[in-house]
Amino acid sequence: MSSLKRLVYAVIHFLREQSQRDDYTSDEQESLEVAVQCLETVFKIGPEDTHLATPKSLEEMFSQAYLKKEELTPIESFSSLPADIEKAEQLKDEGNNFMKEQNYEAAVDCYTQAVELDPKNAVYYCNRAAAFNQLGNHSNAVRDCEKAISIDVVYSKAYGRMGKALAAMNKYKEAIGSYQKALDLDPDNESYKSNLRLAEQKLRHVASPTSAGFGFDMTSLMNNPAFVSMAASLMQDPQIQRLMSGMMSNSGGGPAAGVGGLTDLSSLIQAGQQFAQQIQQQNPELIQQLRNQVRSRSFSGTTEEHS
Template structure:
């Protein structure tokens, strides 16, 4: 249930619905209050809504539950930064880097916190500098639909990082409409269409009609207008952008050629194209993940894993789409799973799949995770399988059973079952021990497993019948004993079991039960599904009514073997009494 709530929270977070994400993570926490990942996820959701006090509380709980988990300190640092407590944020990021020195998220957070602290210590050189400070800037841009898409554009990310480091650099990007749109979101103002895209094109949102605003719009305030950069530099920048766009275009062509070669199973050619695409454009990790897929098909698992690791690392730097990072982690998990030869080998594959699912809840990845966990469990069982040790453990259990040390006997029979889960004798012996301990449900389960493994093993029927007899289910016990007699008609234990069951059933038929015995048997019968079915059967209800009101009709009913069998069940259960 906790995993289901967590999955719903991850899905809501991924779609930007942070309020619902908090609700689902809270539900998961109530079911699993010691799970540090749940507190970490809720901290991120609170931070995305700007509720940094709540984010801090959850981050502190995360670190408390898992002090050696680097990501917890990343959450802690982000919460402190959101509260403008940069000294504590820096300390948190540094603590996390002591645990994971190569963690890019911690490095980036530390750099942002240090830059923010430096800005606080000196006057801002831009009237809008504060809007770009701290991690809340990214949260606001992610939450607003008009700017969310810009975060997938590396040049926009680079401009925003440049402004964060030095707010006065905002003047360099005022002609970029994306930057102006971002500024409007950060300052909670609406951008008006304009040519220059400068500060004079901003207006605070109001309910006043647009036409009226245009008429009544006041003259722009006299603010320092940044001087345009020298013309040669503008031309050089344009040339650089054009060259970059051309390289990206060529890179996409190489990727398409690689895809075509991959479909034709021309793997070496596909690798050549993807490698060329990476040389032209190192800001698209899909080239790496595609090449990793080729290596996976070729069985070059080490190369595949290396490309996946590089894709994740580079993707973190570029703030790439979380789905792309999840894809790289899934491919890494698949390569590791294919390399696995022992149960231990599956552990890094399972870890990679789990990390992928934290990035994106993909059904295919979840299926691969379940398959890897099952394969690990099956291998563990195979590695532990040893019939010789199983026999030794079963003999130890027999010795303890003879000494009436039943808990110790159960322990050794259990080990015997782990070593050889296909041995019916171990289940039979453990059923006998459970019976002696009064653990009837466990004893019944073992007896049934014994019969399932070997339907011809007579001892299984004597065990099961004995358990049912002790549970006062005499009809069921009689049926079990009779099944066993089909295999061994002269078995003394089975014959004695039949005799004892018939005696108890006839005791009810003769009305020899004490009032307490009758009351107990009736109460037990009312919880028996078979008895409930008989009592709710319209035909049987008419039969019972005839027994009271029409004896002749009742005698006719008793000629039907099926009706007779059901009546006998009710008599045995104490529901029907014969006078």
């Protein structure tokens, strides 16, 4: 916004000069003054805001663009004034304090104001990405990280925070790439190493055909001696044998009539529930272990410092 105000200030200055020309009629001068007043009101700019003055006049900007066939200078390319840079740093520090207090909305507001004052500082975008991650707004976090990287291509924190956002969006392959880039730039960072391993585990878990549809790894489950022993014992139970016989009869397209016959989906679900109850009664400790295994696999972020 500060860069835009500087551009508008240049327009106002130009219009005010034009309104004082003698070759304009009084009506034309009045129209220009109205235009100046409208711009000043909308953008809250007054004659006293001399700090918004740019090195080049509006005429010089346009003459460079058209007479020399050069593109207009983007607004973000204006160099921030020393006062703006100092204020932006203060806002960044305030945002960091809000992050420590877990007031992430206020942190986003501070970092946003800092970005407006100094849009070429990668730290402000990266810190705002961290706040967005905490708020669960991961898509905005990714965009801010990409902006930070476009400004500073070797900014490891931007890659690390983008990896965290991508992982939270279940984009593990992309997250691995971001974490790997962060590690290339900062090889001793334990947080990046840990998050990279977690993302790789998640990717393997998602890609594994034995884990599809389950909250735990079926391969490790079948290698669990306690589970194998319990399953073998259950298969000797006549009631379980009848349930399994009914399932096999249905799956093969054979007759489902008779004891244990399963004629519809609700019967299949009921059989599964009975089987689960039998497992629970046989070995409740193992069931609890499986539940703990599911909980331990949840992807967790790590505490990070802010610039």
